[in-house]
Amino acid sequence: MPGAGGGRRESAGARLRRAGFLEVARAESFLADAALARVVVDTDALVVALAPVADPDAALLALVRLAEAVAGRPEEAALRRALATDDDARARLLAVLGASVALGDELVRHPDVLGDVLDDATPLGVDSGAVRAELLRAVGADPSADVPVALVGALTAGGSGEAASSADLASVTDAMRRAYRRRLARIAARDLASPSPEDVMPAVSAALSDLAAAALEAALAIARAGLPGHGAGTRLAVVAMGKCGARELNYVSDVDVIHVAEPVDGGDETVALQDGARLAAALARICAQPSGEPPLWTVDAALRPEGKDGPLVRTVASHRAYYERWAKTWEFQALLKARPVAGDAALGQAYLDAVSPMVWQAVARENFVADAQAMRRRVENHVPAAEADRQVKLGKGGLRDVEFTVQLLQLVHGRTDSSIRAATTLTALDALTDAGYVGRDDRDEMARCYRFLRVLEHRLQLSGLARTHLLPTAETDLRRLARSVGLRAGGADGLLAAWRDTRHVVRTMHERLYYRPLLPAVARLSATEVSLRPEDARARLAAIGYRDPAGAARHIAALTEGVSRRASIQRQLLPVMLGWFAEGADPDAGLLAFRVLSDELGSSHWYLKLLRDSGTAAHRLARLLAGARYLADALARSPESVSWLGDDAELAPPGAERLAIEIDAVLTRSDEVEFATQSVRALRRRELARTGAGEALGLVDVLGAVRAISGVTDVVLASALRIAHHAVRAERGLDGPLADVLVVGMGRLGGHESGYGSDADVQFVHRARAGVDESDAHAYATAVCARLRQLLGEVGPEPSLEVDATLRPEGRNGPLVRSVASFAEYHSRWSLVWEAQALLRARCVAGPEELWDEVAAIVDPIRYPAELSPEKAREVRRIKARVEAERMPRGSDPARNVKLGRGGLADVEWTVQLLQLEHARRVPGLRTTSTLDALDVLAHEGLVEATDAEVLREAWLLASSVRHANVLWSGRADGAGTDVLPAARRDLEGIARLLGRDANDLEETYLRTARRCRAVVDRIFYGA
Template identity: 50%
Template sequence: MKRTQTTLTDLARLGFAELGEAGERLASVDASLVPHFANAADPDQALLLLGQLRESAPTDLDALLRDDAAAARLVRVLGASLGLGEFFLRRPAELAALATDLAHPLTPEQYRADLLEAVEGLGGDPAAVALRVRYRRHLARLAAWDLGHVDPLAAMSVAAAALSDLAGAALDAAIDVARRDSKFPAADVAATRLAIIGMGKAGARELNYVSDVDVIFVAEAGEGIENDRAVEIATRLAMQVMRGIHDLASEPELWEVDANLRPEGKDGALVRTLESHLAYYDRWAKSWEFQALLKARPLAGDLELGDRYVEALSPKVWSSASREGFVESVQRMRERVTDNIPHHELDVQLKLGPGGLRDVEFTIQLLQLVHGQTDDAVRQRATLTALDSLADQGYIGRVEAAEFARDYRFLRLLEHRLQLSKLRRTHLMPTDRDALRVLARASGISTGTDDLLEQWKRTKHAVRRLHERLFYRPLLSAVAALPEDGLALSSEQATARLAAIGFSDPAGALRHIAALTGGVSRRATIQRNLLPVMLQWFAEGADPDHGLLAFRRLSEDLGEAYWFLRMLRDSSGAAQRLTQVLSGSRFVSDLFERIPEAAAWLENDDELRPRPLPQLLEESRATVSRHQGEPDAAALALRTARRREILRLAMSAILGTLTVEELGRALSDVTTALLTGVLAIAHVYGDGIEFAIIGMGRYGGAELGFGSDADVMYVYRPAGATHEEAQSRAEGIVRSLSRLTEDLRIPLDLDIGLRPEGKTGAIVRSLESYRAYYARWSLTWEAQALLRARGVVGDAELITEFERLADEVRFPVGISEQDVREIKRIKARVESERLPQAADPSRHLKLGRGSLSDVEWFVQLLQLQHGAEVPGLRTTSTLGALHAAVGEKLVLPEEARRLHDAWIFASRTRSAMTLWTSRTADVLPTDRQQLEGVARLLEYPPGSASRLEEDYLRTTRLARQVFERRFYGTGPANRPTTA
């Protein structure tokens, strides 16, 4: 035998981890074997087992190793499966199983014939041992074929089918033994028919290397025997079959034969007649039991009886989705499975956890049961075959189906390799790095542990996302047919009709319609039914042409996602809402191009409600945690989440489901959630400073609108660092905040213009610097700016200290007449100098007469004058302070109502203009079409452009009268009069 000397570098290149031990063991190994270890999942294990075989069975081993191809198969098997290595140590003669190459797995008939031959003439324990040894001989050959396959993902389904066929053959052999060992009269046993129905993975031909084999036993009396007697005998046979497979013997059990899916579960009879089964499913079965029958297949025993069982129950399975609450019951069952996972297993569960195999299987089964009621094509047992059929029939998009299939194969491959390792049933990913390295090699991931974990992580997220999208959006009802006299899209008068109902470019609309309805695909068929109705709804919007174009783009993004078409077909409310938001807002349609799946929210009012701040903050923290060490990726995820939430709020605002005050708070919360996440990236806690972001202006008042800047100030406090170090680190954080929040799609301008000394001041100051500045240099406008200062993100104690300092400045015990005059002078200067050139003061929503600034400056003057003694005025909310002023009789109710109405009207209009044009604008347009679009968003009826204009001018004119009298008045003008 030729020996070899291998360097440590060579050993590492081959994949050995225990280099010293490997070097010593390889010294006694023939040199021709060494290269084969590179193909072993665990070279160290393969080498150790090879040495043990040489000690215990040198003759059998040498006979196999004479053939290089056989030696390669052995090393691969030993490196991937300690369980099969131990089998060969127990049964060295079975090494001969690897002597010849398995070109492809055997057929079910071949497996059955060979296992029956193995137990022929045997009974009791010898039969059980013979069966298990022969089974594992085939298992070793199949594993060698599987591990040697160039594409492990492609081999997975073939191996699973072969394992299922092998299991069926083992059950047939066990039945054969049980019949011979039976204590009942031979004639009665022969007259007793017993079928074993494969359920779950066994029925679908999807078994793992060590799956439980779920079964149902069915008996029938043959000639000369009563039913009760046949059931009694069949029950005894079934029990003996189960014992032959998994009771204690000198050869370990194969797997568990699990009959708990039978009627009444563990409490039910182990064996029933076909008639008894049918009676149960007619009267008592729950919805989940029909789902369990989805994969039922004659597996062993009397196949003719098994066929009749499946045929009889099939109509009941495929009509079960019509049961009341069926869909919801399946969804709840999946959720219960997840809820019952032990906490320590949740993140490592391949099968049951979020993003695991059950998410794929439950999704496909539910869609099958729903659509299979009327479509025979999707009535498939195997998961991947069913997935292909769902895609072919248009119920799932082809891209989604391909992703689901790929992810399912990958998860199943990991499950296969884990179970093959020790021939034990497990669904838990290892956490040990060495075990993960071996799993990666066994799964064909040559790049190692980190890539395996990353691929698994991506797969889980993709599976969970698709599961939630499909599993909770199945078919709910049949599509409603259009009236016979509905709009005919193919009519010669189509162009005229489109123009008549409101389309400005009917020829362009026809092109969109043709693109949406052309071809023979299922999508085109559904769109042809949908569009006649939807065109009428688009025509009711302010811009039907843009709405139809946006719908075409959205359909091209989502058209292959079956949930989208089903949502449109089955929920006219959702479809009508979609036409409303698309024809009413370029802002929303632009965002839909990035987040098309948001269309699903239109089915559910709860999905359109603002998400609570704690929930947003939790998501931000989780996002940062998921992307630990990847600041740009984390920031991108945070910005994407912000876009998503802004789209949610935009849709809600258009549909009128939230007030402008709720919108202001919600947009402010979304900004806070983003800044919380970004600050967690930019600020390394424990770096020697405390840091906080102070919301100012409309952000501080929780009054943001679409397109609003986020006014902020930054504050820090040294916590171990020197002053110079702390200042430098704080400035670095500010720069990072600006970079990480930059978003070209929905810009977020972190405006620091309200800081001390304005644009010439430091971008960030320490708390003590703020304290010193406000004590010595603060101007009146800076005290006024602090009225809406609110700590939003950062160290809680620092925020509290800053707000306490701000209170001392913004709520002075007294304010001088000189300071009041200064405020009025600055306001007049703002009106004359900051108003854009040529802008009509009566139409400017922010700086114009009676607009936002008039209301806010008046309220802020009241706060400066009376905040020290009136607690209700110590709020950053404009309307909150105005309400408190009325309570203190600082403002007459009628005056407050005028100011309130103007502020609300201007705020709503400003946001509506952003929604309509997808641009920020502050001037009420004069263009009638633009005015009409804004009016429709403000819930005016069609043709209300002039009415909107008149209402705005009148409302702000009345507010301006109050402002001029109360703000610019002389003497005690801040106290109302009855005049």
């Protein structure tokens, strides 16, 4: 019935579509073909077997053509048997037909090749010698002969030394090409039938390389047959370069070679070179010129000395002379993969022995790493824009990114580490990982991506046996490629997604590893400097400024001894870091601190990886450890902070708002007073270290530093107030607070100008809660304020912060905290001019904003008076003079004291504050607690000349910078020494380096700036 037949056809069509056929009607007609019927017993089973192949339509067409080609031949029975009973053989055959139109054509043209596809007796890893013998026998040469010559029987019959005829040479060339393609088909069959193509890729590439080497040997045998005398007086070695040299060849690729020739037994060198050139040229023609069989590939000798302009053949001595005098960086990189593959093996080895040592010393050449990196960029830039996103080999994120990365790491570190001198990319990558130059995760990702890209490249070339590295654009071609690499479900979209992901991963790793700052730094070192042997190390350490070379050598030995991965990475880092430590003022201390830090963090997976791979982390760490004891101590207390050094954003102060959110999360989760307190203090210690590191590395200026330190102090005080409220309520069994407490910032804290060693100058004010007796409120508030000071000031595992309340009304003799009313009464009756001056810095640090509004209403009329009487102005000047005379440390040079000395911080601040007292009532912009903000307003309003304001600003910033550098250099956050420009040369050198200056220049600049500042202060403040 027509309806039933239509139903059957529809069912068959659906089955074919499910199997992956696109041209269903054509497939149905092929399945009914008479020729196919002679070799196929079960078409349904055939359809099922075709479903996994790359292109079922192409495979079925090729199978029909093959069935026609073998009709009546012995291969017909083999084909029928394989399709009917041998699942593995059938899978190999159909995989080849579905992935390679070119190999399908080869089978049709030469049905005898079918046996090589169906046979599974020979694995991929067949002995290279067996392949060589196979191709030599195909051209009539004796594989065991020292110098194989093709057509041995025919030439012997014609007379010894006679050159073969053109016809004989053409015939034997075709025989060699057929033998090559038989073996190629065998390799492809095993490759394409593999369930894990990425796993067998290295073996496939090795087999292809060995096949190419055998073809070169056979072609050379043919070339000898065509030369009168067969080149008997010439020793010729063919040295493979590139992928063939590394045994990682593609299916279709130029085979890069270098030819080496020498005369036999002291013969004529000129004749030997002439015959060698003839043989080399003939070899290239035999492999690539048209004949009865398709060409193999181009034999490219452009990597030879002088490239295409140089002689095709050179002696070993000539090669050596060229590489010693004229070779460029890329030529040494090319020699990494050199391998003798044909001709005189002993001569090939002599060539390698002559040039290989130069490969591993090439890194010492000037700008070696920069030249290698520039070459990679040139390769990228030469990729046509239209191809950039489809280039599997040369484009960004392609194979070259992996290969160049591996090769540069080998060339830089292989000078002293022979364990990484491997030619094959994956083998070299494993060796680099074992030696600690590449992280295990990076190795795994890079190897995975490399295997995928190589399989992609292989499948692209197999389709037409054509040299290509471009992804196709047509949907059907992308679909076929996707199925051939095992991405059948994803199709074209899945393939493109995998391609994009792989490119991104490869490019990211390439940029991180290939441009690793450690590489040019290592390359610049001499072999002796790279060595960490005690005798070499001590001599170098003494030469670059270590005071105790023997002690430093002991630290080096402790860091590098053993065979652990940790020791391996330290052996990479230390030759460079020793020089970076020497850039600091105290390299011995830097190395010791590095050892302490490494003992603490060396087993952490991220620490050494960060130092090895980061763009800046290792250099920054060396600078900090050798030039800032404060930071060396901070990093030792909090080693995880080292992770900041690889990222500028991590070294930027996060801001008070972010810190408040962070600490709020801690306090919300914990009712434990001790834990909460230590968390708050740890946060301060961490942020001081972050700010110090940023300042020491030039990422944070001194103004940003003082504001960051003041901001974290605000957060710490607010958090401590919260903890103190909680503690006092818990101790007294209270359900809620009896009073609100306000923390008023004073002094440098109030001005957002705190330094690393600054106390927190504050005043406390309270207000009783509704219905609470005033005396009870005062007692509660006093307990809270006392607890706050105790929590932050007592000795503990985290650094303390002294909360200094001596600027409160009546000083130490007055109550610790006053009510708003008591505060107002005191200032209305007893406040002195110095207290009005101190209140210029008053601002709310912690506590209710509305309470601060009440306090501000009290203090604003006092600190911003309607006028400043001459008597009060004189009192300010008198107090300033008294401070200079009485508070200057005994023996301190006033010219070098950056706080109280002439032209120091106090000079600038008192001058600005006097002008604020005089003018802030009528100039609202002066109502700021910041010295420099007020100074800007004074200049803008014409109350201070712009040039004078600039002198004062410069002096304040420089004095603050010196003060900070003193703390960072010495590691001491308090003491009179932090306020003095050092006279001791070593200390002066230490702070100068932190400030990015020469010691003499810093000293001269500071003294000059202070003198100019003092002149302005004398004129404006003292009216001199």
